[in-house]
Amino acid sequence: MPVTEQVLAPRSQRLERDPRIGRALLVGLGALVVGAVIVLALLSPGPSLPTRAQDGLTLSISVLVESMPFVVLGVLLSIIVQVWVPPGVIERWMPRRAWARRMVLSLLGMLVPVCECGNVPFARGLMLRGFSVPETLTFLIAAPIVNPIVIITTHQAFGFDDGILIARLLGGFAVANLIGWLYSRHPDPDGLVTERFAASCAFAQEPSLRQDQGPWLADRGRRSLAQFVVELRAVMPALVIGSALAGAVQVLVPRDALLAIGSNPALSIVAMIALAMIVSICSNVDSFFALSFASTFTPGSIVAFLLVGPLVDVKMLALLRTTFRTKVLGGLVVIVVLFAVAVGSVVNLLA
Numbered sequence: 194m195p196v197t198e199q200v201l202a203p204r205s206q207r208l209e210r211d212p213r214i215g216r217a218l219l220v221g222l223g224a225l226v227v228g229a230v231i232v233l234a235l236l237s238p239g240p241s242l243p244t245r246a247q248d249g250l251t252l253s254i255s256v257l258v259e260s261m262p263f264v265v266l267g268v269l270l271s272i273i274v275q276v277w278v279p280p281g282v283i284e285r286w287m288p289r290r291a292w293a294r295r296m297v298l299s300l301l302g303m304l305v306p307v308c309e310c311g312n313v314p315f316a317r318g319l320m321l322r323g324f325s326v327p328e329t330l331t332f333l334i335a336a337p338i339v340n341p342i343v344i345i346t347t348h349q350a351f352g353f354d355d356g357i358l359i360a361r362l363l364g365g366f367a368v369a370n371l372i373g374w375l376y377s378r379h380p381d382p383d384g385l386v387t388e389r390f391a392a393s394c395a396f397a398q399e400p401s402l403r404q405d406q407g408p409w410l411a412d413r414g415r416r417s418l419a420q421f422v423v424e425l426r427a428v429m430p431a432l433v434i435g436s437a438l439a440g441a442v443q444v445l446v447p448r449d450a451l452l453a454i455g456s457n458p459a460l461s462i463v464a465m466i467a468l469a470m471i472v473s474i475c476s477n478v479d480s481f482f483a484l485s486f487a488s489t490f491t492p493g494s495i496v497a498f499l500l501v502g503p504l505v506d507v508k509m510l511a512l513l514r515t516t517f518r519t520k521v522l523g524g525l526v527v528i529v530v531l532f533a534v535a536v537g538s539v540v541n542l543l544a
Contacts, residue, residue, distance in 0.1 A: 249444040253437045265311075272318070272417045295331040295373040298324075299366055302336025309337035309476050309503045313512045317390070320516075326382040331373030333513075334529075337476040337503035338365030347499065350480035355492035355544045360536060361499045368500070368532045372525065385521045387514075461494035462537040466530055469502035476503035493541035497533040504529050 287294050298319075305315060316333045320326065337343065338361060351357040376382060383391065465486070474482050483498050503509070505526045513522055 249441050252444065253441070257433065269421075272421060291328075291377060292370075292374070295328055295370055295377075298328050298332040299335035299369045299373070300339060301332050302338070302340045305336055305340060309509050310512060312336045313509075313516065317516055320386070320390075325377075326385050327373045327377035327379075330376055330525075331369050333369075334372050334504055334525075335365055335369030338362065338500070340476075342477045343480075343503075346477060347480040350484045351487070351495075355495075356540060357492055357496055357499070360496045360540050364496065364500050364532070364536045365503075368504075368529060371532070372528055375528070376521075376524075385518055386516055387518060390516050458491050458493065458541045459538075461491045462497045462534055462541075465490060465494040465498040465537075466501045466533055469498045470506045472502070473506040473508035474502060479503065491537075491541050492544040493537035493539070496540045497537035500533040500536060501529055 288297060302312070305312065312333055315336075316329045319329050319332065344358075344362065347358050347361055353359070376385065379385065465483075469479075472482070479499060479502050483495050486498075487495060505522075510522055510526070513525075
């Protein structure tokens with residue numbers, strides 16, 4: 194087959210013929226087996242690892258197990274958006290003005306009850322569908338904070354005490370739209386994504402990919418399976434690496450040093466921001482973790498923790514790197530951290 198025909202061939206057919214998919218499935222199966230062996234080794238009696246190594250391994254596995262269901266759910270939602278929702282349905286409900294589109298997308302997380310890990314494949318699906326990078330970033334930053342499960346758990350943990358819940362919701366909405374606006378001013382927004390993902394977007398926009406290839410249900414079933422494999426291949430290595438980093442950092446960084454400065458209004462914010470980036474807890478349950486620090490840390494530092502953790506912890510950064518360039522991640526960290534410091538300081542003044 195000529196090269197041009199190979200490029201324009203339906204993506205699902207190319208993927209079905211690609212022998213790398215079989216290898217990827219074998220690698221995934223092998224990873225599951227290795228993970229099961231590690232868990233059994235931790236639970237079974239026998240010679241134990243050094244304490245720090247065992248703690249790091251346990252923490253890494255816990256982060257991975259906690260994140261996995263939401264990643265799979267995010268991939269499934271991404272497939273629904275890309276394959277099963279007809280072209281133009283979502284776009285038809287979007288406002289025409291760019292700022293209004295970003296505001297609507299920043300609230301889309303209320304309809305997507307997954308944590309930050311699952312939002313990454315869903316956001317990839319939005320870009321593959323044709324949404325711009327600034328619009329997708331707006332969704333990606335707001336969704337882990339405004340989704341209904343996070344709202345409920347934050348209320349259960351803190352209620353309306355010290356304005357923590359309100360500050361988290363308004364802060365997440367505001368920083369998402371700020372980031373979307375800033376990156377909309379970028380001279381080349383499409384250059385913010387990796388070359389590999391840009392190529393995937395180009396393939397997804399091919400007219401031949403939007404046409405049914407055979408029976409409607411069978412065609413979409415093949416495309417769904419192919420896309421499921423593609424997305425898992427993209428995000429799973431990053432999730433494993435991010436989980437390992439989160440576990441290692443938690444063991445290596447002395448938590449006592451962070452807790453010793455909890456009563457200082459300024460230093461407590463910095464300490465909780467550092468802790469949020471280290472522990473990499475799912476946004477659906479991070480409120481209960483933060484609640485354990487509420488008696489020793491200031492309300493503003495708790496808000497800063499709840500803002501930074503779902504957006505730029507080490508696990509999330511590893512996942513974002515599958516799609517965005519390193520300079521984008523650096524910009525996100527700077528913006529989110531500075532914004533969290535500002536919001537935390539205001540909460541401390543008002544509390």
